[in-house]
Every structure is written in structure tokens, then in C-alpha cells.
Amino acid sequence: MSKSVSLIAALTFACFFSNSAMAEDINIGALRISEPYVRAMVPGAPVGGGYMTITNTGTTDDRLIAASSPRAGTMQIHEMTMDKDVMVMRELADGLAIPAGKTVELKPGGYHIMFMKVGEPFKQGEMVTSTLRFEKAGTVSVHFPVGPVAGGRGTHQEIAK
Secondary structure, three states, X not given: OHHHHHHHHHHHHHHHHHHHOOOOOEEEOOEEEEEEEEEOOOOOOOEEEEEEEEEEOOOOOEEEEEEEOOOEEEXXXXXXXXXXXXXXXXXXXXOEEXXXXXXXXXXXXXXXXXXXXXXXXXXXXXXXXXXXXXXXOEEEEEEEEEEOOOOOOOOHHHHHO
């Protein structure tokens, strides 16, 4: 009987700590940033994509206007769209609007952050630190877990292993 109780206690303890290792939302002003991640890069690739969800809980529009990271020579805010049968990627020179009361998802095939001039490719299991600057909310540090090359999110839980 005591072995069963010990096993249940151990499993409960493990579940508690594995959940606490997952990324927490980042709040800055009326903005909430959740589920940031980047994909691992193939050796020699000079660019990588960053993704996340940004929710504006306020009553005033904001805008993601810049990003930087010690891991990238430059960073840009991009959008991918279809033009007939061709996928087109372009920089959003004025940044990305985050309307009041709305959620904007940065994801593969849509809006995303481009890490450019990356010296050392991102490897699955790493964490990539970046700084995001918003027009009204200000500047915030975001840690992007690196997920697999083929897609999927990296999680803080994977980093903790």
C-alpha cells in the first residue's frame, strides 16, 4: 500500500513540475504574448522564423515595430501571402498591427519574425532570447524555445530536459 501511495505522490509531483516548466504568458501593458517558438535550422541556413500569439486586451491599438536578438544580425517582421499560385513573403516595414481586443497569431505561412544573418543555426532544445518593441506597450524580452526543423513548437518543458 505504501508503494502505491509513494508512486501516486511521485507522479503528482512530476506532473506539477512538468507543467511549471512550460512557458508562461508574457504581459507588457495591455499585450499578452504566448507560445513563442522558433524552428531548428538546417546547418548553413542563414535565416530562421519566429512565431507566437499576441493578444491585445486593451482598448487601444498597438503595433509590433521591431525585434532584435544577439543570435541574429538583423530581424524583420514578415507576412506570407498567396498571389495566385505563388507564396510571397514581404517585410512589413511599418510593423504588425495588434488591434485592440484582438489576437494576432504569428505562425508558419502567415505573419512571423525573421531572424536573419544567423551565425550559428538554432538547434532543437535551445532557447533563443530576443527583444520585441511595441509602439505603445514598449520593449520586452522573449525567450523562444527551439522546436524541430519539420515544424511543431519547442517548449520550455523540452528545454528543461
